[in-house]
Amino acid sequence: GDSVTQTEGQVALSEEDFLTIHCNYSASGYPALFWYVQYPGEGPQFLFRASRDKEKGSSRGFEATYDKGTTSFHLRKASVQESDSAVYYCALGADNTNTGKLTFGDGTVLTVKP
């Protein structure tokens, strides 16, 4: 079945540090890939998506590039802020039959210290 692996369960950084959260996927066909961010007590917010190889998604200074060769969609940000502290989820959608089924990774807790 489809799966998403986020390597880092927790990441602790200082403001202005560079962020990388690794996301690798396993799916048949050509899935769409997503990043969501979830703040405490809230629902996940859509960050961005990519649907084809080499496509870059970006939002709020975060970016990721769809790499079909390495089956990856790593999240990066050049300079994090304390307000970026949240849980980040990588997800894939491989079922194009209107089911809305997304397979989420386990999430990465990002803590940014001032």
Added chain:
Amino acid sequence: AQTIHQWPVAEIKAVGSPLSLGCTIKGKSSPNLYWYWQATGGTLQQLFYSITVGQVESVVQLNLSASRPKDDQFILSTEKLLLSHSGFYLCAWSLVGGLNTLYFGAGTRLSVL
């Protein structure tokens, strides 16, 4: 702009009691609607989806049911809560069609004691 409203914000219920959670979408006609569940500190799991009024498909069997009585409303319910039902329930919508982006509501926190 589309808005998604979930109610209640939080519930504390006893094992064996009934439950009804709701979700309303405004600003989007005939969206696809979804229920997801998130255990505390865990990932998200799809429970149900609906592509039209009166039609709901179950994804996992968790002693829960869902209904879509109106185009903009999605209800999650059970007659008898279990301890394992505790968690965060999220309603989401998307445009019709495959592989569209899901947009989530603020969620309902359920504690079953």
